[in-house]
Amino acid sequence: MKESSSDASSLIRVENLTVAFGAEKVVEDLSFSVRSGQTLAIVGESGSGKSVTSLSILRLADISGAHYLGGRILFESTKGEQDLLALSQQEMRAIRGKEIAMIFQEPMTSLNPVFTIGDQIAEVLQLHEGMARKEALAEGVKLLKMVRLADAESIIGRYPHQLSGGMRQRVMIAMALACRPKLLIADEPTTALDVTIQAQILAILRDLKDSLDMGIIFITHDMGVVAEMADDVVVMRKGHKVEEQPVEAIFTNPQHLYTQTLLSAVPKLGAMNGEDFPKRLPVSVYDEAGAHTEGELRVQNTANYEAAPLVRVEDLVVRFNVKKNFLGRPTHRVHAVEEISLDIYPGETLALVGESGSGKSTIGRTIQQLQESQAGNITFNGKRFADMGRGEKRALRQKIQYIFQDPYASLDPRKTVGFSIAEPIRTHGILHDQELIEKRVSELLDRVGLSASHGRRYPHEFSGGQRQRICIARALASDPELIIADEALSALDVSVQAQIINLFMDLQEERGLSYLFISHDMAVVEQISHRVAVLYLGQIVEFGSRRQVFENPTHSYTQNLLAAVPIADPHQRIMMAINEADIPSPIRAVGNEPARLSHREVAPGHLVANQ
Amino acid sequence: MAESMKKKRSFDLSMELIVGATLLIVILLSALFAHQLFPDGVDKIDLLSRLTPPFAKPEHPLGSDPLGRDVLARVVAGGRISLLIGVTSVIGAVTLGVTIGLIAGFYRGITDMLMMRFVDIQLALPFILLAITFIAILGGSLINTIILLIVSQWVQYARLVRGQVLALRDREFILAARAIGVKDWRIIVQHLLPNLTGPVIVLMTLNVANNILLESSLTFLGMGVDPTIPTWGGMLAEGRSYLQTAWWVSVFPGLAIMLTVLGLNLLGDWMRDQLDPTGKTSL
Numbered sequence: 001m002k003e004s005s006s007d008a009s010s011l012i013r014v015e016n017l018t019v020a021f022g023a024e025k026v027v028e029d030l031s032f033s034v035r036s037g038q039t040l041a042i043v044g045e046s047g048s049g050k051s052v053t054s055l056s057i058l059r060l061a062d063i064s065g066a067h068y069l070g071g072r073i074l075f076e077s078t079k080g081e082q083d084l085l086a087l088s089q090q091e092m093r094a095i096r097g098k099e100i101a102m103i104f105q106e107p108m109t110s111l112n113p114v115f116t117i118g119d120q121i122a123e124v125l126q127l128h129e130g131m132a133r134k135e136a137l138a139e140g141v142k143l144l145k146m147v148r149l150a151d152a153e154s155i156i157g158r159y160p161h162q163l164s165g166g167m168r169q170r171v172m173i174a175m176a177l178a179c180r181p182k183l184l185i186a187d188e189p190t191t192a193l194d195v196t197i198q199a200q201i202l203a204i205l206r207d208l209k210d211s212l213d214m215g216i217i218f219i220t221h222d223m224g225v226v227a228e229m230a231d232d233v234v235v236m237r238k239g240h241k242v243e244e245q246p247v248e249a250i251f252t253n254p255q256h257l258y259t260q261t262l263l264s265a266v267p268k269l270g271a272m273n274g275e276d277f278p279k280r281l282p283v284s285v286y287d288e289a290g291a292h293t294e295g296e297l298r299v300q301n302t303a304n305y306e307a308a309p310l311v312r313v314e315d316l317v318v319r320f321n322v323k324k325n326f327l328g329r330p331t332h333r334v335h336a337v338e339e340i341s342l343d344i345y346p347g348e349t350l351a352l353v354g355e356s357g358s359g360k361s362t363i364g365r366t367i368q369q370l371q372e373s374q375a376g377n378i379t380f381n382g383k384r385f386a387d388m389g390r391g392e393k394r395a396l397r398q399k400i401q402y403i404f405q406d407p408y409a410s411l412d413p414r415k416t417v418g419f420s421i422a423e424p425i426r427t428h429g430i431l432h433d434q435e436l437i438e439k440r441v442s443e444l445l446d447r448v449g450l451s452a453s454h455g456r457r458y459p460h461e462f463s464g465g466q467r468q469r470i471c472i473a474r475a476l477a478s479d480p481e482l483i484i485a486d487e488a489l490s491a492l493d494v495s496v497q498a499q500i501i502n503l504f505m506d507l508q509e510e511r512g513l514s515y516l517f518i519s520h521d522m523a524v525v526e527q528i529s530h531r532v533a534v535l536y537l538g539q540i541v542e543f544g545s546r547r548q549v550f551e552n553p554t555h556s557y558t559q560n561l562l563a564a565v566p567i568a569d570p571h572q573r574i575m576m577a578i579n580e581a582d583i584p585s586p587i588r589a590v591g592n593e594p595a596r597l598s599h600r601e602v603a604p605g606h607l608v609a610n611q
Numbered sequence: 612m613a614e615s616m617k618k619k620r621s622f623d624l625s626m627e628l629i630v631g632a633t634l635l636i637v638i639l640l641s642a643l644f645a646h647q648l649f650p651d652g653v654d655k656i657d658l659l660s661r662l663t664p665p666f667a668k669p670e671h672p673l674g675s676d677p678l679g680r681d682v683l684a685r686v687v688a689g690g691r692i693s694l695l696i697g698v699t700s701v702i703g704a705v706t707l708g709v710t711i712g713l714i715a716g717f718y719r720g721i722t723d724m725l726m727m728r729f730v731d732i733q734l735a736l737p738f739i740l741l742a743i744t745f746i747a748i749l750g751g752s753l754i755n756t757i758i759l760l761i762v763s764q765w766v767q768y769a770r771l772v773r774g775q776v777l778a779l780r781d782r783e784f785i786l787a788a789r790a791i792g793v794k795d796w797r798i799i800v801q802h803l804l805p806n807l808t809g810p811v812i813v814l815m816t817l818n819v820a821n822n823i824l825l826e827s828s829l830t831f832l833g834m835g836v837d838p839t840i841p842t843w844g845g846m847l848a849e850g851r852s853y854l855q856t857a858w859w860v861s862v863f864p865g866l867a868i869m870l871t872v873l874g875l876n877l878l879g880d881w882m883r884d885q886l887d888p889t890g891k892t893s894l
Contacts, residue, residue, distance in 0.1 A: 397790065423793060
């Protein structure tokens with residue numbers, strides 16, 4: 001562990017780095033090193049200081065107010081070894097982008113929307129390499145081809161909004177590599193992308209590292225991506241390095257308790273093979289006292305398929321107009337949902353999985369009446385939406401609750417969480433007496449693992465996991481029968497995610513709740529759901545019990561989706577031939593209707609679209 | 612870090628509150644009791660001691676104007692009309708503008724289109740043209756001046772608030788309120804309104820000062836209040852021709868306007884921070 005730090009051939013050596021914002025130390029006494037051709041992954045949950053570390057190497061952290069209290073960052077630049085912390089911002093500018101490049105999580109906000117892709121790549125080359133514009137544009141085309149953008153000549157003239165998320169991230173990589181940097185820092189570069197696109201980007205990065213012989217510092221929270229990419233791993237927690245090991249050793253023989261609990265919290269695809277029902281698993285929790293296990297192992301056999309379905313969706317069609325001609329008639333539409341039919345039974349968790357543009361969220365929003373449908377029926381407890389009056393539709397919003405992806409964004413920042421939790425109670429007139437409402441709010445807070453006094457605080461005073469608990473308490477307040485959870489776990493750290501999954505399952509056991517669980521995370525879906533519908537471009541390609549879909553994926557899209565999920569095991573790297581195609585857009589010209597898929601039943605209850 | 616930020620904030624907050632509120636209370640009370648404070652009369656003309664410089668004679672501590680009237684007494688008394696016009700016109704304009712902005716932004720569609728076209732038309736109309744037409748039809752009086760200022764300024768608030776609402780209405784917490792089934796008017800009052808107070812308060816404090824000065828230009832054109840009633844704006848305009856020889860005639864009413872605006876600004880900042888529990892300064 002010590003040897004690598006003092007390696008003389010290293011490209012960059014971080015020694016005893018301590019970074020503070022104000023009085024608070026966010027990184028303390030951190031040391032690691034990276035060689036050329038090596039990928040070092042820095043893993044940690046939110047607040048671990050991993051991003052501050054990368055921003056400190058680029059000296060961007062002090063621009064936003066950080067102080068370096070100690071340590072050195074020794075970088076082997078073209079001018080010989082330099083301590084980056086001792087350089088002026090002026091001197092750093094010559095290194096940034098040229099010798100050390102960085103790619104960020106959000107490719108849309110990292111590209112300037114008013115300039116073409118060509119302008120932005122050429123700018124880097126003109127600035128650092130002194131190229132003429134024409135020359136720079138020609139080099140730009142080469143770079144775009146290097147990141148496997150097939151149509152590079154035309155992409156160079158396009159604007160960022162005309163590209164998909166995966167293409168934008170490839171453009172960002174091309175820009176970062178424009179000056180052949182020695183070191184590339186990738187800060188969660190694939191977190192905002194779909195799994196199949198993530199697999200493409202990871203493959204590109206891996207190949208380029210070898211061909212350009214760069215060092216990569218890869219910052220991520222995803223253990224699957226670590227297993228996929230890293231040679232060596234640094235695990236961080238609350239600003240401290242807790243462990244540093246080669247990637248195999250981290251997964252096979254984690255030394256620190258924290259690493260062990262972190263790994264045990266990661267849901268592993270395939271871990272549920274042979275199980276008929278979802279399982280509530282005990283979670284290990286790491287805190288100052290050490291690690292301990294919480295909760296019981298229980299088979300979640302709550303779904304009641306004998307009863308009539310709680311919700312029945314029949315031939316639902318939802319389309320949005322996106323382009324209009326000068327007469328105001330639509331010319332292009334997003335075909336978000338195309339004739340989808342599904343049932344949700346009492347006590348059941350039905351998962352909708354798919355990538356962006358698959359229509360999974362639109363289905364949830366339509367059931368919640370946040371979105372109008374163009375055709376089809378939704379039935380709740382045997383009564384069709386179309387036959388309901390205004391009052392009945394309003395009352396339905398008591399019976400169906402929605403949990404959003406970002407708990408912070410879905411709580412009013414100006415209201416106490418107590419107010420937010422009481423809102424459904426007041427809105428539907430469930431309780432009128434102020435004292436009874438307060439009592440109910442305390443009970444709800446208590447139920448989701450918070451205390452009654454938290455009700456007087458504001459959303460910004462809580463952590464991400466606590467906020468999602470608050471949102472769950474709010475959803476429970478009106479005593480619903482169905483909860484629609486729209487990517488409700490994706491913004492959370494894995495250890496918190498494991499706890500929230502268990503909370504969902506406990507509530508289902510207690511109250512017989514049904515969930516419509518919308519997610520892109522196959523491993524979580526495998527653990528939590530009774531049945532799964534796989535969506536692609538607004539249509540169901542495969543639908544069946546969890547076991548049928550995960551153990552016998554029959555449609556090629558489902559197979560691809562499962563193969564692209566990074567597994568937290570370095571021996572199981574993605575070996576499939578990466579599909580270079582982008583996810584097609586669901587936008588179509590009016591009159592150009594998509595073909596409707598027909599389904600065949602390969603096993604009882606297991607529907608697969610014909611190809 | 613959160614702890615220390617909070618402490619710092621509560622310190623700032625009390626300073627802003629104390630200074631701002633003290634300034635405004637002193638100005639308001641002295642204006643209200645001007646005739647008790649200066650029993651000799653605010654309008655008493657004393658041509659013998661005209662244009663006395665400040666601190667020269669004990670009966671005119673801040674000097675006297677071209678008609679020998681006491682500057683201090685007139686500055687104190689002038690606050691009555693100026694504050695009345697400045698504050699009521701802004702409150703009126705905010706009430707009207709914010710309501711319309713909220714409705715237009717929240718409901719979009721045809722309501723929004725009609726309202727905003729109307730706003731655009733009014734914004735395109737020069738203030739003086741509007742003022743002359745308005746006063747020509749209704750005549751000049753205190754009430755009419757206030758109404759004119761409200762009519763000419765609510766559009767700013769409507770535009771501002773509509774823009775804010777458009778940004779807020781697609782945020783998830785508004786969507787979450789809808790998903791719960793919260794009625795529209797409650798979403799508007801409970802969730803939208805508290806989240807757009809910051810910029811509105813800033814615009815309000817700026818407009819109070821603006822309106823005090825606008826009143827004087829209306830008076831100058833013969834359209835505002837009775838020119839014999841002292842107002843800050845009016846005094847400022849009167850003193851302009853004596854700037855070279857008797858600076859005090861216009862500087863002291865100007866100072867009064869400045870202190871009022873300062874007090875309002877401090878109070879406005881304090882209020883904005885109070886209303887925002889995150890303690891983040893937006894605008």
